[in-house]
Each structure stands twice: as structure tokens, then as C-alpha cells.
Amino acid sequence: MRLRARGVTVRYRAVTAVDGVDLDAAPGEVLALLGANGSGKSSLMRALAGVTKHGGSVAWEGGGAVGYMPQDNASSAALTAFEVVLLGRLRSLSLRAGAAELAAAEAALGELGILHLAQRQLGTLSGGQRQLVFLAQVLAGEPRALLLDEPTSALDIAHQLQVLSMVREAAARRGLTTIVVLHDINAAARFADRIALLRQGRLVMTGTPAAALCAEALRDAYAVDVAVGPGPDARLVVVPVRPVAA
Template sequence: MRVNIEDLAVCYGATQALSDITLTAEPGEVMAVIGPNGSGKSSLVKAIAGLVRCSGRVAFETGDGDQPRIGYMPQDISSRAALTVLEAVLLGRLGQLGLRVKPDDLAMAQTVLQELDLGGLAGRYLGELSGGQRQLVFLAQALASEPNLLLLDEPISALDIRHQLEVMLIVRQLTHQRGLTTIVILHDLNIAARFADTVAVISAGKLVCHGRPAAVIEPSMVASVFGVDAAMSAAPDGSLVVTALRPV
């Protein structure tokens, strides 16, 4: 599903969070949204999800006439301690659930839990989990809805390096295999360079640039947007590596 964003603006009272954002996210691609803290990244994702009022236009092109199915993982996830892991993931299928849980719903929830290596935690309560484990559970909840649009707000911020890599590998594989449109907010430029098909840079509520990682993540952008002098190199597999040297 293609997402077309035209002249998008978001205001919170007198505060302008975003303005003049024009951007397209393509099916089968992971778009990473990067930028400094407070630049408007979360507001962009919330506007696409329809969770905040905005002006401009957000249009969904499904190609088959279906309604967009949005899997959204917010940055601020509550523990919801009274729910088990399986129950939390089943909530991701709220649109499909009736008075009873159907076998298909249960099967999908269990499949997603296995994909994220959470099968052993299905009966545990969310309040018993670590922050990183809860983050994985809410990612599973977003995937359980079988979305055609996946919106992830810092999905790896509380994870250790191994789980960061595993989660981003899963997100990229599912995006490519299922033709999802995935928009993910990231802080780590190296993760964005390695796993994203395209990168959108936002600073002070405006779109700075958008394109392939190697074209977007370069020294002058990192210096002007992040205030950091950085060196670019290549990993053994050819992926871009960003090394922060000093504040500008």
C-alpha cells in the first residue's frame, strides 16, 4: 500500500510540530524516519495513523480497494499488567475478534510470538516482563493485525544489540515478503543505514531530505541536522557505517 503525504502540518495549540511535509512511502519498503529529539518524528507517525489532528493530506493507495490495515506501535507503551502476553497480542486483532477468540486469531498470535521468540512468555503477565520484553510484545501486537501499513515508533529503543538486530531483520523480511509499507522511527543511524530501503530526515518539524540511505546519510547532513562531525565507511558486507567523531 502506497502512502502519499502532501503538505502535512501538525499543531499542538500554538506549537507547530510539523509543517509542509510531502513524502511518499512505497509498498515493500522500510522507510526509516530519523532526526533529533523533538523534531516531529512521532507526530508524523501519529498523523499517518490518524491519532492527531493535522492539515494537508494523507492518502492510502491499496491497489485492490481494501481499507488500510494499520499496525501501530507507539513509543510510550504502558505495561497493562493485568494482561498476559498472549492476550495483549490478541488485542492486535481487535478488528477481527468477535465474542470468542477464533482458531485463526489464536494461530496468528502464536505465529507472531514464535517469530519474535516470545512463545515461552505467552502465559506471563506484562507487568512481570522487562521493558525490552514488553517492547517486543507490543511489536507482536502490531504485527498480529496482519497490517498492510506498519508504523513503529522507536521499536528497538529498549533492546540490547542482539535483539535490535533480530527485530530489524524480522521487520525488513516481513516488509519485503508481504509487501508491507513500513515506516519506522529510529535514532541509530547505523541501524537505519543497514535496514532501511529509504530514509526521511526531519529537523525542526520540516523534511530535510528523503532518499536511499547512502545518498541521505552523509557528513554534511549529519553535521547540519545532528550537530555531529561524522566519518563514513563501509562494513565488510558493504553496509554504510557512521562513526561519530565530535560535536560540531
């Protein structure tokens, strides 16, 4: 599905969280959404997912479901991983969970290599396992686009790599339009095809990692002086240096 969002605006009473954002994303593309805390990333994601009131227009062209994975809220419902993933089929679940629904849940767990966790209680899973279970939940709904809000927050570097690799592979395999909110700029440089940078609810830069990750734009978005240079595998590496003096 192709995303065409125009003039997206989200307001919470007096606060304007997202202010007239235009954003496009192509099928199969992985777009990383970056920005400081409070820059409107999550609000934009909620507007794109259609779970909050917003101004402007959000069009998903081509038809199909949009899979939205909110930030982890540490829910410890007494549900097994399998039950959590099965809920990804909520829109078509009958009271007696049909065979197609059960098969989709099992397939999604298998696709992410976590079928062995199926009967584990949600509360007993590690942070990385939880994120994979919730990713499987979204995939079980057979979406044509993915909206992932901070899928790697609170994960160590190994699990960040694991989760983002899984996202990348699933997106490529299924041709999913994928937008992912990240805090780690270097992870975005590594895993995203394009980067969109938000500052105070406005989009200040979109482009390939090489184009978007320039020192000026990042300084502007995060109020931090950064050094940007080539890393060991020719990708860009961003190193924060010092906060910008007020």
C-alpha cells in the same frame, strides 16, 4: 499499500511539530525516519497512523489496515503476552474471542518465535521481549503497512539486531510498507531501503542510505559533526565526532 502524504502539518497549540512534509513509501519498502529529539518524528508517525489531527493529506493507496506501534510506555497491565497480542484484533474481537482471532494471535506469536512467552505476564518480560510482543500485536491485526515508533529504544545491541531483523523479515514476507523511527543511524543504514531525515518538522533529505547519510545533512539535522565512511561490510558507518559550536 502505497503511502502518499502531502503537506502534512501537525500543530500542538502554538507549536508546529510537523511542517508541510511530503512523503512516499512503496509496498515492501522499509523506510527509516531519522532526526534529532523534537524534530517531529513521532508527530509525523501519529499523523500517518491517523491518531492525531493534522493538516495536509495522508493517503494509503490500495486499501488495508495500517499497523501503528507507538513508543513503549512501560505499561505493566496484568495481562499475558497472548492477551496483549489478541488485542491486536480489537476491531473484530467479539466478547467471546472467536477462533479466527485466537488463531491470528497464536500465529503472530509463532511468526516472531515468541510462542513460548504466550502465558507470561507483560510486566515480567524484558525490554526486547516486550517489543516483540507489541510487534506481534500489530502483526496480528494483519496490516498492509507498519508504522513503528522507536521499536529499539532502550534495547542492547543484540536485541536491536533481533527486533530489526524480525521487522525486516516480516515486512518482506508480507510485503508491508514499513516506516520505522530510529535513533541509531547505523541501524538505519543497515536495515532500511531508504532514509528520511527530519529537522524541526521539515523533511531535509530522503534517499538511499548511501545518498542520505552524508556528513552535511547529518550535521544539519543533529547539530553534530560526524564522520561517514565505509564499514566492514561495505555499508556506510556514521561516527559522531563533536557537537557543532553554537
